[in-house]
Amino acid sequence: IIATLKRKSAADAAEQAVQQERQRTHEELLRISRAVDDAGDAIAILNAEGRVTYVNDAHTDFFGLTAGELQASERHRRLFQKPELWEEIWRTCEEGGAWSGEVEMRATGERLAPTLCRADAIRDERRAFLGVVLIFTDITQRKRLEEDLLYLANHDSLTGLHNRRFFLELLQSAVDKAARGAHSFLLYLDLDKFN
16 A cells, blocks of 8 residues: 555556646747747748748837748748849748848838848758748938938038038049049049139
């Protein structure tokens, strides 16, 4: 009877440990799920056939399409301004690599939006290819700021005309082209007492 009680106690302890591990795993998955759902970046998960199985709220807001609307084969591919780029991204992930770069995407309202895109392969414990996770970061604001800074660096703030820095860069480019055999001309006007 004592041996049976010990076995029963050991079995109960093992069952309790399994239940605790399941609970811990469930809580961890819930935390991860909430983190992905609440992420500010647009996230999509595609299966091995290239069909969308999940998108977070940020993805739906950015692209204006739900996971159900993206279920149609090739629909996600057409969100890329250059769809041929999708083939490169998919191939890179299938071969075990990760892809990242700047791409223009068709966002809500068919506007072209510059994004940073990261694509990673999803693999099982035996390294079999299960799909791809895509993360898009909208960099529209950053691009505008870069353009504004470039404009300010090359133009006079009062007149809006090109400044000396721009002229020197243009002159250097012309000198470099002339060194390679291209013909360039420079017209220099010295205006005295210009009113």
